Amino acid sequence: MKALSASKARRFVQKSGASPVYRQVADLLARDMQHGVSRSERTALPSENELAAEFKVSRVTVRQALDELHRKGLIYREKGRGSYARSQHIGGVTGFGSFTSEVENAGSKPTSRFIDLVKVASLPAGIKIHLAKTLPKDKNYHCLTRVRCVDSKPVAYEETYLDTETYPGLERADVEKGSLYATMRRLWGYQPAWADAAIEPGVADEVIAKHLGIKVGAPVVIAWRVTSSEQDEVLEYVKAIYRGDGFVLTVRRHKIS
Amino acid sequence: MKALSASKARRFVQKSGASPVYRQVADLLARDMQHGVSRSERTALPSENELAAEFKVSRVTVRQALDELHRKGLIYREKGRGSYARSQHIGGVTGFGSFTSEVENAGSKPTSRFIDLVKVASLPAGIKIHLAKTLPKDKNYHCLTRVRCVDSKPVAYEETYLDTETYPGLERADVEKGSLYATMRRLWGYQPAWADAAIEPGVADEVIAKHLGIKVGAPVVIAWRVTSSEQDEVLEYVKAIYRGDGFVLTVRRHKIS
DNA sequence: ATTGACAACATGTTAAGACAAGTATACACG
DNA sequence: CGTGTATACTTGTCTTAACATGTTGTCAAT
Secondary structure, eight states: OOBOOOOTTOSOOOSSSSSOHHHHHHHHHHHHHHHHOOSSSOEEOOOHHHHHHHHTOOHHHHHHHHHHHHHTTSEEEETTTEEEEOOOOOOOOOSSSOHHHHHHHTTSOEEEEEEEEEEESSOOHHHHHHTOTTOOSOOOEEEEEEEEEETTEEEEEEEEEEETTTSTTGGGSOTTSSOHHHHIIIIIOOOEEEEEEEEEEEEOOHHHHHHHTOOTTOEEEEEEEEEEETTSOEEEEEEEEEEOSSOOEEEEEEEOO | OOBOOOOTTOSOOOTTSSSOHHHHHHHHHHHHHHHHOOSSSOEEOOOHHHHHHHHTOOHHHHHHHHHHHHHTTSEEEETTTEEEEOOOOOOOOOSSSOHHHHHHHTTSOEEEEEEEEEEESSOOHHHHHHTOTTOOSOOOEEEEEEEEEETTEEEEEEEEEEETTTSTTGGGSOTTSSOHHHHIIIIIOOOEEEEEEEEEEEEOOHHHHHHHTOOTTOEEEEEEEEEEETTSOEEEEEEEEEEOSSOOEEEEEEEOO
């Protein structure tokens, strides 16, 4: 078991600066582990006291950094022994979060083909069945339909439902290009933070088959998703249909209970 | 906006006791919110200082409790304003963690029909493709096949692959009844902590159709899962095939980025 | 009536110290 | 040689304290 280097005062964190110190420490450690962990043997981190001395911060700050890495699943900790790096896995599309950023993280090029943007008077039935037992009475929604592509190959057909009262002036926003999440943040200040999702299998009908370039009756995954802000405001309802050939959805590093 | 009660010294935490104080505080607050939040309006919690006074603990301890609730998605916090309860959603089967406990949490009765337990010399191909790029060379595995049922209705066909070196004497363990996770913990001290999963659509073949009571060619969801301990030891590889009628998998309260 | 300064709150961050409890190792004792 | 203990580590928990920073309402000046 080889230990990561703990050379003294190697790098510095800026105390009165942009981001909190504990996050700077966490980022530095995460970067170390990405470069240092190639073998399968588990690698020990310096102890909390050593890290505190190295970065010239208190142990509380070091613990905040390590707790953050632990929550992300990058390290595990053993009382009385030390903290250890977990072997890293490669990225994948999880079906949550921004399609754009996720595909970029996986190392591919995400594109979207705009289909249309219309107004509808209700949500699709599946959302209510699966996720939102207590929906408000039917309201008006923008329905944004897009085909999501990875490296120019269509992988998903996606209908996004956006409350017309929540997004005034959406028609004039340039949703045809760029990330919808980026637009939501820029124009209305909304930041997606939580997602509840339901997944079920299905088969492609004529419309889906045409858009995804697959045969009618081919297996697909239907994902229903409700995205909310940190403040518990519903930001969007999504019905996404993923094609079934090749891998589809990976749920990575999911904490059990 | 109604505030949860903050009556003084209403309940007590035991300082030198079973569980850490911050967890006792978190559990008490979680219970309060379950009972107190019925309306859709957002509910404010007492401030950190008020909670510290109420439970007679330091503010740091209160913050540890609130951070835990925040990570679980039960509350959200706003700098300068306060902490607020998030509206609770009902439970569902997530496809991760113990099937037994998850179905029980959802309020149904989980059962398993044992099919067989045999030795195989390699893992199914899908696992390698989706999740484990760097598998050790083929080893021997126990292959435990079960049909998982909710309220006596079959919902999933599941093959669990367990390393023969990791689980010596598994043949003599009573895996035909009870939770496999409970057996793993009791006999070998293993505790599942993390899961990586991949999901893809498929159609039922003859074997699957017979076991799940559906028609050949009916849509199903195939879930590949690798479960690991906190210490990064692989505990099991699972291939699960879920039937497609009715809801299947819900991924609840998933934090984005 | 509107505005601006200010005080009183809230949570976020960081420090320094203390004790508890689990782990590993050296070392004396049998 | 084996064993048990003392000791020096480690992370886990908790306290008191301080300052930073964002929010809200009061109140006086305009």
